[in-house]
Amino acid sequence: MNSMISNLFSRYQLTHMLILALLLVVVLPLSMDIFRLNLVGKYLTYSFVAIGLVLCWGYGGILSLGQGVFFGLGGYCMAMFLKLEASTPEATAIQSTPGIPDFMDWNQLTELPWFWQPFHSFGFTLLAIIAVPAIFALIVAVAMFKRRVGGVYFAIITQAVAAILTILIIGQQGFTGGVNGITDLRTLHGWDIRTDSAKYVLYFVCVALLFGCLFAAKYVINSKLGRLLVAMREREDRVRFSGYDVSAFKIFIFCLAAVFSAIGGAMFTLQVGFMSPSFVGIVPSIEMVIFCAVGGRLSVLGAVYGALLVNFAKTTFSESFPELWLFAMGALFIGVVMAFPNGLAGVWSSQVEPRIKALFNKPGRTTPAATNSTSAPAATPAESFNPEEPSHARG
């Protein structure tokens, strides 16, 4: 087991993971009150989406501008389970039809529609959070990639999907809660998710799931699949001519990104206490791409930091300058993307890391020849192929 991990992850990658873990598990919970920590938990749910985008866009070269769809699907599945639990006949006695969610009552529905029935079961809900977005992503991806639709066309189609789903949710308000979304969620199996202690628990669950996704993403990147993804991004035809079924890999990575997003969405619902169509549309989907771009689209850890930083900035700016904060955000995006095309992770690996390495390596320089000569040949093939550097700019 240990050797497997060390095979998969270099020591540097593990150190970076450890630093992030220390930050999220120790530093932030100790230095923040629960209100702020809950906000961090919310930001982290976006980083699930950003990690998915690193795989799909950064490595696979598939730019999806509709990740909000999957975030929303996961969130809505969780929200409906919680809403059904909150809508007991006693709690909704004031309605014309007690026992159904309030928004259904407002829209003159008199019974729970059949497709929401299974969401009474927590087990089914957990399954649905993964399965619904995965199947939906599979349908979209098969339809597109099997026909070799890619690049800008694929991005446009994902936007259309986001727009369609938003219109569907808003239009079918009797079934979905419309513009208002699904609000006033209270308990999970009788456990009040609104209390401070529950928020601590949910935060740590969120961090744990995040690391699950991080490890899964790293595993994919460091595996042969990761290499193939980069190869596809750079020269799709060559990979195809080498006998690989390119579309199968694209479909897989797109579905994986969708599942990550959905987990984020479900955790969002739990921590924030509601879900609304404002996460499904085009604008939030593009915002999520920005988190990824600011963090660095080739680094899964960068994606986490990107989501955290952008949302921290958003909260801070908007609290300090309620009428001007959008300009500050715009400046931040433009500044980062212009100055550092590879995002924060790019700055780290090109500016900060070499200096740290230099600092640590200096004392050890006394016998460099022996160690270098043995390790160098083994390292060469891997190092000469550097997935962190896309060979040409992509439109």
Add this chain to the structure above:
Amino acid sequence: MILKSRHYDSPKGARRSFLRKMLAIPAALALAHASLPALADDANTTGLAVTKDTVKVGILHSVTGTMAISETGSVQAEKLAIEQINAMGGVLGRKIEYIQEDGASDWPTFAEKAKKLLVNDKTAAVFGCWTSASRKAVLPVFEQYNGMLYYPTFYEGLEQSPNVIYTGQEATQQIIEGIDWVVKNKGAKKFFLLGSDYIWPRTSNKIARKHIEKLGLSVVGEEYYPLGHTQFNSVINKIKLKKPDVVYAIVVGGSNVAFYKQLKAAGIDMTKEHPLVFTISVTEDEILGIGGENIEGAYAAMKYFQSLPNDNNKAFVDAFKAKYGNDIVIGDVTQAAYLGPWLWKAAVEKAGSFDIDKVRAASPGIELTTAPEGYVRIHENHHLWSKTRIGRAKADGQYEVVYESKDLIEPNPFPAGYQ
């Protein structure tokens, strides 16, 4: 010797006085702490952001995003009211300081900011929200952390929270009086209902339909269009075919501009009142976008119009224009937002305390004789008793008030027989 002893003494003395100072600081702090609650004891027992001479409140509206255009008026009105209250000496001798947060036209942001205002800033009251969606998003937050929200917009009803005071009208107040008037005075028999597709227009039209049918009259059509819809030609054709006496329109936001322009372009002259166009969703703010000449002759039922001829309103409009410029228009919601701080002040003073529970207990029965709309009183159900007026749109973008209900209309958020 003396010199020497002094020489010995001084560092010791210095140290002692330093020590004494060190001791004195916490002592003074403790005293200050002890004295503050002693002074503020009754006024604030739950740790709200109230000091001896200030009290913090929150303003939570969208000042960015699509809703900014609608909500800006409310922000301005709330700030004006706070400024006027402070000029009069504040509330219980404390000046109001406001913390403004931006909901950014995004419901989750509203929830986040509401929580910040309650948990972090411990504000004694929050004036805010506009759309029902934003209110629904913050409602659980206000109920969980026991805050008090003053909500200004006319809305669909079906809600009554102990943590919200609804300063706008709920649907029955706006609708029933209006329909009665148009039936009685214009002899209307056939109605065509239409609206934007979300909960407020749908619930409002449901109430309208039930009332129309109760009166033994008929609804010849009911149509909904998504928010932001701009192609109303098909519904205008349907209106022409069905020949209703009244087109009852609850279109909101930007769609209004398209709807009224296309109605006019299709040859329906609203000033001829055949069909008569009746709305509950177009205030003076919306007319700015629609253009007065495009809606001239339409009727609206609301509780407030800028042109209301009374002294309170004149003073209010003058103060508003003095602060924000002569060209500004004031709609129904803006006026309702202006009531928020005043109603809160009255309740706090009646309770003698900023405590939310005491303010809540004191709220029912609070009356405001200085309201620009005339007179309002808080009902046990946290909505306002208010009059309903009917205005006729003029080409200059103002309404001419043609009718005012004789009595205050009781708010009834859960109307029996209308659900």
